[in-house]
Amino acid sequence: GQQVMQIPQYQHVQEGEDFTTYCNSSTTLSNIQWYKQRPGGHPVFLIQLVKSGEVKKQKRLTFQFGEAKKNSSLHITATQTTDVGTYFCAGMGEAGGTSYGKLTFGQGTILTVHP
Amino acid sequence: SAVISQKPSRDICQRGTSLTIQCQVDSQVTMMFWYRQQPGQSLTLIATANQGSEATYESGFVIDKFPISRPNLTFSTLTVSNMSPEDSSIYLCSAVGRYYEQYFGPGTRLTVT
Numbered sequence: 153g154q155q156v157m158q159i160p161q162y163q164h165v166q167e168g169e170d171f172t173t174y175c176n177s178s179t180t181l182s183n184i185q186w187y188k189q190r191p192g193g194h195p196v197f198l199i200q201l202v203k204s205g206e207v208k209k210q211k212r213l214t215f216q217f218g219e220a221k222k223n224s225s226l227h228i229t230a231t232q233t234t235d236v237g238t239y240f241c242a243g244m245g246e247a248g249g250t251s252y253g254k255l256t257f258g259q260g261t262i263l264t265v266h267p
Numbered sequence: 268s269a270v271i272s273q274k275p276s277r278d279i280c281q282r283g284t285s286l287t288i289q290c291q292v293d294s295q296v297t298m299m300f301w302y303r304q305q306p307g308q309s310l311t312l313i314a315t316a317n318q319g320s321e322a323t324y325e326s327g328f329v330i331d332k333f334p335i336s337r338p339n340l341t342f343s344t345l346t347v348s349n350m351s352p353e354d355s356s357i358y359l360c361s362a363v364g365r366y367y368e369q370y371f372g373p374g375t376r377l378t379v380t
Contacts (some may be wrong), residue, residue: 240309
């Protein structure tokens with residue numbers, strides 16, 4: 153079945169440093185989504201990438217979708233303490249497949265930011 | 268976006284008993300899902316809650332253990348049956364938005380003693 157690997161598992165940064173998490177799927181995806189889960193909270197949708205090579209930005213966050221639609225990355229510039237949490241990528245299988253509509257979540261990257 | 272509520276938010280149950288978790292969406296949605304998440308871990312999909320038909324379960328999850336109802340387009344329940352300590356986890360429901368993004372409920376933290 154579809155697998156989504158995410159690294160690193162943990163990242164500790166000083167406030168102001170950059171942060172990147174990487175996601176790789178075993179199969180081609182129709183889209184990839186990113187979620188943020190604050191400590192004690194539930195996952196919150198951040199963004200969806202659909203097109204090959206797509207790049208989207210949300211303020212200090214930059215999301216990329218690979219050309220082969222199998223990998224993705226989230227980069228945060230100049231981290232702040234409000235960025236603390238777990239960042240999950242989640243891949244959706246190709247349209248027409250049995251897994252379409254369902255998401256396979258990566259393991260998540262736990263980000264801690266030291267002030 | 269959709270707003271999801273879940274009840275109960277947490278519970279402590281004895282082994283061998285059952286607990287039903289309710290999930291309410293503030294708008295009609297086509298797809299709803301149930302997940303399980305151990306603290307500090309990723310989300311594992313339990314099943315797709317289908318309106319008007321039986322839920323579709325992922326590998327490792329069965330209807331006898333996790334019966335699901337979906338009586339309409341805004342509501343679903345998940346029952347955790349004959350509980351054991353291994354069922355202690357956070358259970359999350361989600362609703363799928365217009366572009367297949369998912370909106371999650373706040374979760375139900377279950378502890379089985």
